[in-house]
Amino acid sequence: MATRARKSAAGKRPDRAQFADLLRRMMLIRRFEEKAAEMYARRKIGGFLHLYIGQEAVAVGAISTLSPSDYIVSHYREHGHALARGLEPGPLMAELFGRATGVSRGRGGSMHLFDAKRGFMGGYAIVGGHMPLAVGLALASSHLKNGRIVLNIFGDGAVNQGEFHESLNLASVWKLPVVFLCENNLYGMGTDVRRVSAEPEIHKRACGYNIPAERVDGMDLLAVREAARRAVEWARGGKGPYFLEAVTYRFRGHSMADPEFYRDKAEVERWKAQDPILHFRRHLEGEGLISEKEVRSLEEGVEAAVNEAVRFANESPEPPPEALYEYVYKE
Amino acid sequence: MAEITFREALRQTLREALVSDERVVLMGEDIGAYGGSYGVTRGLLEEFGPDRVRDTPISESAVVGAGIGAAMGGLRPVVELMTINFSFLAFDQIINNASKLYYMSGGQINVPLVVRMASGGGSQLSSQHSHSLEGWYAHVPGLKVVVPATPYDARGLLKTALRDENPVIFIEHTALYAMKGEVPGEEYHVPFGQANVHRPGRDVTIVGYSGSVHQSLRAAAILAEEGLEAEVIDLRTLRPLDIDTVVESVKKTNRAVVVEDDWRTGGFAGEISSLIQERAFDYLDAPVARVCGADVPMPYNKRLETAALPSEEQIVAAVEGML
Numbered sequence: 001m002a003t004r005a006r007k008s009a010a011g012k013r014p015d016r017a018q019f020a021d022l023l024r025r026m027m028l029i030r031r032f033e034e035k036a037a038e039m040y041a042r043r044k045i046g047g048f049l050h051l052y053i054g055q056e057a058v059a060v061g062a063i064s065t066l067s068p069s070d071y072i073v074s075h076y077r078e079h080g081h082a083l084a085r086g087l088e089p090g091p092l093m094a095e096l097f098g099r100a101t102g103v104s105r106g107r108g109g110s111m112h113l114f115d116a117k118r119g120f121m122g123g124y125a126i127v128g129g130h131m132p133l134a135v136g137l138a139l140a141s142s143h144l145k146n147g148r149i150v151l152n153i154f155g156d157g158a159v160n161q162g163e164f165h166e167s168l169n170l171a172s173v174w175k176l177p178v179v180f181l182c183e184n185n186l187y188g189m190g191t192d193v194r195r196v197s198a199e200p201e202i203h204k205r206a207c208g209y210n211i212p213a214e215r216v217d218g219m220d221l222l223a224v225r226e227a228a229r230r231a232v233e234w235a236r237g238g239k240g241p242y243f244l245e246a247v248t249y250r251f252r253g254h255s256m257a258d259p260e261f262y263r264d265k266a267e268v269e270r271w272k273a274q275d276p277i278l279h280f281r282r283h284l285e286g287e288g289l290i291s292e293k294e295v296r297s298l299e300e301g302v303e304a305a306v307n308e309a310v311r312f313a314n315e316s317p318e319p320p321p322e323a324l325y326e327y328v329y330k331e
Numbered sequence: 332m333a334e335i336t337f338r339e340a341l342r343q344t345l346r347e348a349l350v351s352d353e354r355v356v357l358m359g360e361d362i363g364a365y366g367g368s369y370g371v372t373r374g375l376l377e378e379f380g381p382d383r384v385r386d387t388p389i390s391e392s393a394v395v396g397a398g399i400g401a402a403m404g405g406l407r408p409v410v411e412l413m414t415i416n417f418s419f420l421a422f423d424q425i426i427n428n429a430s431k432l433y434y435m436s437g438g439q440i441n442v443p444l445v446v447r448m449a450s451g452g453g454s455q456l457s458s459q460h461s462h463s464l465e466g467w468y469a470h471v472p473g474l475k476v477v478v479p480a481t482p483y484d485a486r487g488l489l490k491t492a493l494r495d496e497n498p499v500i501f502i503e504h505t506a507l508y509a510m511k512g513e514v515p516g517e518e519y520h521v522p523f524g525q526a527n528v529h530r531p532g533r534d535v536t537i538v539g540y541s542g543s544v545h546q547s548l549r550a551a552a553i554l555a556e557e558g559l560e561a562e563v564i565d566l567r568t569l570r571p572l573d574i575d576t577v578v579e580s581v582k583k584t585n586r587a588v589v590v591e592d593d594w595r596t597g598g599f600a601g602e603i604s605s606l607i608q609e610r611a612f613d614y615l616d617a618p619v620a621r622v623c624g625a626d627v628p629m630p631y632n633k634r635l636e637t638a639a640l641p642s643e644e645q646i647v648a649a650v651e652g653m654l
Binding site for chain 2 (some may be wrong): 016071073098102103104105106107108111114115116122123125126130131132133134135136137138139140141143144148162163166167169170174302303326327328329330331
């Protein structure tokens with residue numbers, strides 16, 4: 001049995017409990033998403049559902065490096081980000097079910113999750129449209145000198161949108177504390193990023209805005225975490241924005257309605273073989289940092305949490321019709 | 332009381348906000364070193380420095396979006412867009428983000444942002460610099476749309492806008508910047524949703540806002556020579572809209588003309604007309620008339636441009652047509 005890994009002076013080596021927590025968070029995301037898919041098929045969830053399955057290492061790796069007061073501005077494939085941030089599965093599932101106890105009081109749905117107390121500032125459906133908001137939050141924290149940095153998460157589909165370019169330029173010229181994290185899962189809905197991008201190596205675009213950039217293996221939790229640490233340190237040190245491209249893959253379709261004509265099944269299988277949760281678990285087991293018994297206990301805990309989330313959502317009331325006009329304006 | 336220009340009323344109000352509230356930050360193209368393309372922010376960079384008065388790149392979408400984000404993060408930003416015509420580049424931010432954030436977050440996050448825009452034509456600036464599209468913003472739930480017509484209202488409404496917890500679209504008609512008017516020295520503000528009767532009358536109600544208020548007043552002077560007394564109402568804000576004042580007036584005069592610079596078809600004057608007929612149908616002696624901008628892109632040629640914009644003569648003709 002390996003002894004407990006000690007934290008180095010730079011705080012770079014997480015301890016056993018921290019590792020277990022990272023694994024648990026990835027497992028929670030996976031189980032939550034699988035359950036959400038099931039609930040969608042049972043019509044408990046309406047609209048669009050964009051699953052994060054396969055990308056768990058990016059959310060958990062990156063978000064685990066933030067401090068509790070930092071901000072996250074994400075896009076519509078965000079359940080994994082929300083869970084990684086610590087939003088409770090019950091109110092998350094309730095939001096997907098459209099209940100009044102949902103994180104956005106049933107007004108937002110899957111694509112518009114908000115938890116201001118945890119700095120989770122949405123949840124947006126316009127590809128690239130949320131990026132200027134991240135820049136603005138960073139402007140506020142820079143002005144107020146409150147030390148809060150912003151993690152802005154977007155996909156490969158966003159990097160050709162005008163607002164992407166404007167946001168990178170503005171954050172860079174004003175030296176704002178934004179970590180721009182591109183989750184490159186190789187497809188913008190059904191379109192291979194290489195078909196529509198003059199520069200498909202997305203991190204290379206950052207140099208056009210004088211922003212330091214890295215590309216990282218998004219299936220490797222520790223690699224994502226290490227890269228995110230560098231990015232967060234850079235931003236928090238007042239040096240301006242940092243750009244990370246995490247190459248990853250979604251095991252399911254773009255949304256529940258996607259028949260996946262545009263990608264070949266062999267490719268999907270190749271990526272599934274790089275399952276980030278399995279990869280991290282095997283790493284921990286190999287290093288003696290987790291036992292089989294502990295893994296099973298984590299799995300049971302996650303299963304219980306997700307089932308409890310469904311129970312909570314099912315038993316929650318819907319917002320009443322008379323509340324239709326609530327929240328249009330703040331008094 | 333002092334007589335100052337519309338521009339100066341705005342400038343003083345912004346300056347006081349910068350002095351009294353550390354959270355106020357101005358952002359916009361050429362608002363700093365250039366002094367503002369319409370001179371509203373002249374001197375403010377020198378007084379408050381580049382962190383409070385920020386010259387931006389030409390990135391309307393990101394600049395407005397950053398204003399929204401900054402408001403979400405606890406600042407009270409004021410974004411200047413050079414004209415309403417350029418604001419379309421920021422439409423996504425204003426409509427998909429600013430107007431909806433409070434609602435879709437279930438009341439968690441609000442956007443206390445003021446976006447100032449110059450509007451209006453008449454200077455031969457042609458099709459992409461000359462339109463007035465505040466009606467499009469007035470269409471959107473979640474926004475407030477403010478259209479001052481006098482220096483008094485410019486200051487009073489801007490004060491209210493700066494305190495509002497919601498996104499406010501603040502429209503400044505370019506023809507009014509040099510207009511002088513009385514502005515009190517003591518503290519005051521003008522609330523939203525309160526129209527102003529500039530000129531009482533009993534024969535017809537003329538409803539205008541922003542630039543069209545003054546045309547309406549000139550038309551009223553012409554009508555007075557013909558023995559017709561027009562009541563001229565200045566809406567002051569399009570959203571919230573004080574339709575009650577308009578309806579009360581129409582109940583007295585039985586006739587209404589709505590005047591605006593914006594294109595006739597689908598313009599906000601249609602909304603006002605519809606509200607009048609819903610609330611005062613039995614009082615109307617004639618259909619509500621609209622005097623609006625012509626349904627054309629704004630031409631460069633001076634005579635054509637004048638013909639494309641509403642005039643006193645058109646207002647007078649509309650009134651005479653309903654007698």
